[in-house]
Amino acid sequence: MDQSNLQHRIMQAMDRNPVCSFATVEGNRPKVRYMMLFHEQMTVYLATDRKTHKVEELEANPHVHLLFGMDKETVSLEGTGKVSDDPELRSKIWNREFEHWFSGPDDPDYVVLVITPSRVEFSDKDMNLEVWEG
Structure with a gap:
């Protein structure tokens, strides 16, 4: 399996799908909402208000899940998140x-x-399922 080719197809899927479902963990339960997806290479950016529960949830547990796509592909992304206020x-x-x-x-x-x-x-x-691991 060619990881760079797969990575390229994942980034193309991000370009085609500007909305994703974004899941955090609140307590020991998943919490999911729709968000606008932005990315640079494989790093994903989601804009939000610092006063939302998402910020508190990430500070308590950084593990997240994103799901996007449907027509041409389906992408399920696991990772970690942090809050940035970098201007x-x-x-x-x-x-x-x-x-x-x-x-x-x-x-x-x-x-x-x-x-x-x-x-x-x-x-x-x-x-056809392929797995990328970073």
Whole structure:
């Protein structure tokens, strides 16, 4: 199995699927919600408000799961997340759609969840499964 080719197909799937389901752990139970997905290479970025439960959940347990795709592929990503308020990163992924929730990239409540994948299961439309491990 060619890991670099698989990694490339995973990144293409991220490009095609701007929305993902994002699961954290609250106590000992999973908690899932839809979020806009941004990425650079295999690192995933999710924008959120620092006052949400997502931030508390990541600080208590950094293990996360993302699921996206359907038509051409299905991608299941396991990894760890951390909260970043780095101004450069916030500006980099700022999107005008965020204006519904934030005053701008400098809004003190706007933070970015940085997801580092450890394992990705990639299934093509024929349900052929390949696994990437970082």
